[in-house]
Amino acid sequence: MSKKIRLGIIGLGAEGGMYATFLNEGRIENMEIGAICDILPEKKADADKYGVPFYEDYKEMVTSGDVDAVVTTVPHYLHPEMGIFALEHGIHALVEKPVGVYTKQARELIDFAATKPELKFGVFFNQRTNPLYKDLKELLASGELGQLRHTSWIITTWWRPQGYYNQSDWRATWGGEGGGVLVNQAPHQLDLWQWICGAPKSVFAKAQYGFRRDIAVEDEVNALVEFDNGATGTFITCTHDMVGTDRLEILCDKGKVVVDNSNTVTVTRLKENEEVLSRGMDMEAVRKLFTGQMDMNEYMTVETKTYESVWGGQHCEVMRNFAAAINGEEELLAPGGDGIFGVRLANGIHLSSWTGKDVDLENFDEETYLAELNKRIREEGKWEERN
Numbered sequence: 001m002s003k004k005i006r007l008g009i010i011g012l013g014a015e016g017g018m019y020a021t022f023l024n025e026g027r028i029e030n031m032e033i034g035a036i037c038d039i040l041p042e043k044k045a046d047a048d049k050y051g052v053p054f055y056e057d058y059k060e061m062v063t064s065g066d067v068d069a070v071v072t073t074v075p076h077y078l079h080p081e082m083g084i085f086a087l088e089h090g091i092h093a094l095v096e097k098p099v100g101v102y103t104k105q106a107r108e109l110i111d112f113a114a115t116k117p118e119l120k121f122g123v124f125f126n127q128r129t130n131p132l133y134k135d136l137k138e139l140l141a142s143g144e145l146g147q148l149r150h151t152s153w154i155i156t157t158w159w160r161p162q163g164y165y166n167q168s169d170w171r172a173t174w175g176g177e178g179g180g181v182l183v184n185q186a187p188h189q190l191d192l193w194q195w196i197c198g199a200p201k202s203v204f205a206k207a208q209y210g211f212r213r214d215i216a217v218e219d220e221v222n223a224l225v226e227f228d229n230g231a232t233g234t235f236i237t238c239t240h241d242m243v244g245t246d247r248l249e250i251l252c253d254k255g256k257v258v259v260d261n262s263n264t265v266t267v268t269r270l271k272e273n274e275e276v277l278s279r280g281m282d283m284e285a286v287r288k289l290f291t292g293q294m295d296m297n298e299y300m301t302v303e304t305k306t307y308e309s310v311w312g313g314q315h316c317e318v319m320r321n322f323a324a325a326i327n328g329e330e331e332l333l334a335p336g337g338d339g340i341f342g343v344r345l346a347n348g349i350h351l352s353s354w355t356g357k358d359v360d361l362e363n364f365d366e367e368t369y370l371a372e373l374n375k376r377i378r379e380e381g382k383w384e385e386r387n
Contacts, residue, residue: 005323006034008067008091010058010082012043015096016073019315024050027316030323034067062086069094069326071124071319075170076101076178077386080109083121083336087113092120094322097187098346099123099339101178102373102386104366106343113336120325121336122318127188128195128334129317132265132307136250136257137196139267146253146273151197151233157244158185158237165215172215174376175383180209180217182346186237190342193235197250199341200225200233201362207353212240216380223349225361235349255300266304 007023009016016038023033036047037055047054055061062070062085069092072082080100083093093113100106113121127133139145158181170176177183182190194200205223213219220238227233248259255269270277277299281289288294324330347369348359354372359365374385 002030002324002327002329005031005092005326006066006068007031007094007319008035008037008061008070009033009073010037010061010070011073012036012038012040012046013073016071017046018312019071019073019319020046020050022312022316022319027312028319028323030327031319034069035061035064037061058082059085062089062091067091069120069322072096075176076183077105077176080105083109084112087116087119087121090119092322092326093336094120094122094124094319095336095339096124097191097339098183098343099336100343101183102366102370103340103344103347103364104370105386106340107366110337110340120322120332122322122325122332123334123336123339124315124318125188125191125195125334125338126314126318127192129314129321130262130307130309132259132263133192133196136259136265139257140196140250140252145255145257145269147229148197148227148231148250148252150231150251151193151249152235153189153193153233153248154236154245155186155189155248156236156238156241157246158239159242159244160185160213160239162213165213169382172213172217173380173383174216174373175380177217178373179346179350180215180219181237181239182218182221182349185239186221187342187346189237190235190345191338193233193248194341194345195338197233198227199361200227200345202226202358202360203345203348203352204358205349205352207349211238216376218350218353221349221353223352225345263309264304264306266302268300268302270300272299 009020033050033052035053037058039056044054053066070086071094072079073096079095083095086093165172172180203223203225207218208220209218211220223235225233246261250257253273258266321330321333325332344361344364348361351369352359377383377385
């Protein structure tokens with residue numbers, strides 16, 4: 001019988017509280033709450049409600065013997081240091097997204113985790129457990145649709161009123177949060193995009209900072225990326241669209257995938273590579289195309305599928321998979337090392353927008369990015385610079 005993993009929750013806010021509720025309800029069969037940590041002493045009442053030890057210092061909890069693993073539901077800058085401390089003391093680490101705010105910081109955690117192969121290090125990319133995206137990754141990886149040609153994701157369903165930003169002095173700041181929509185709302189999409197389509201090699205971006213909100217960080221992003229095979233992609237996101245759009249398109253040699261609202265997938269399969277079909281069409285076929293007489297059903301098939309999801313199910317699945325990996329029963333669906341890709345792309349988008357230049361992601365200039373980030377932290381005048 002599998003060992004029940006005792007999870008220590010660092011930070012009992014909205015996310016940490018949700019995880020505690022799921023565990024307390026028994027929704028993760030191979031995991032339970034081991035202890036809770038929060039810097040606010042009044043949160044002890046919640047820990048008492050769950051009948052578990054409470055700590056105000058995460059280091060005390062990690063070394064207490066009460067937990068086998070931790071999850072870090074804390075401000076982004078703290079993820080690497082907490083992850084490293086846990087692993088350093090023989091405790092498995094499940095780090096919330098993003099793994100770090102900047103690649104140099106994220107890489108420190110990832111490199112340290114590599115020295116502890118006996119311990120599990122995961123990142124909380126719950127969208128990777130979504131059956132829709134799991135099926136889509138499998139489809140693209142199978143090669144059935146051929147090579148990638150172009151992909152775009154418009155994800156503007158993050159509408160946030162000014163009051164959201166006013167609730168905490170660290171939110172939407174360079175020194176406190178490390179960015180805006182790219183590090184807070186869109187990390188899941190940045191991960192999924194690359195998980196399914198592959199990591200791009202370069203990016204050119206235009207980002208707006210405090211465009212429609214009284215904040216220092218980005219609230220609108222338009223990014224153009226290039227992949228190794230010459231394919232291109234666009235990523236558009238913002239936090240000021242009350243209507244919002246969520247549409248992912250992936251065009252390949254032998255078909256196209258369109259995902260609407262993260263629940264409806266339309267897969268169009270061509271009966272042959274598009275270039276082969278193109279070369280085989282004579283002027284009569286061109287005439288039919290121009291006059292609307294061409295029967296496209298002769299060249300393609302279309303399949304549409306709608307996916308349903310249970311609230312919290314994806315988060316529960318991440319924790320279940322993490323516990324199973326600790327017990328040696330499964331591989332991690334979201335290994336911590338994968339977290340570098342989303343951080344690097346977000347950093348690259350920032351750097352491109354700051355410099356007005358194309359940014360090489362494969363040989364990303366971490367020091368230049370950090371210098372530019374620290375410049376903005378100094379201008380805020382409220383936070384320590386990063387190293």
